[in-house]
Amino acid sequence: MHLFLTNDDGIHAPGIRQMCAAAVAAGHKVTVCAPDRECSAVSHALTVIDPLRAEPVDLPGATAFAISGRPADCAKLGLAHLVDSPVDMVISGINRGANLGINCVYSGTVGAAIEGAMLGYPSLATSFASYS
Secondary structure (H helix, E strand, O other), X not given: OEEEXXXXXXXXXXXXXXXXXXXXXXXXXXXXXXXXXXXXXXXXOOOOOOOOOEEEEOOOOOEEEEEOOOHHHHHHHHHHHHOOOOOOEEEEEEEEOOOOOOHHHHOHHHHHHHHHHHOOOOEEEEEEOOOO
């Protein structure tokens, strides 16, 4: 299965790195496109004026990019231009802190999963109810 991973906590966040490692260990093909910095609470915002940049990142067993935009940008750019084969599922997260209730409206993690769904992919937003 080809999994596309993204998040709003950034490419260096422990959640996405643990998700990537687990998916690779389970034998999945993994492409990661995540913000180059923390982008929490940006909802489904897109970058419309500044150019987006994708920088390769070393994540063992995966193809990974740090994107200069927001989470929805990562899903849109990655799924349209950076994957090298069809994607089976988009997974956004693992977010640091729970995305529950009204927080889903503000969550960049949820925004990225919605972007994946809008592009026609089965998509899932994941979070962990802790900040430690």
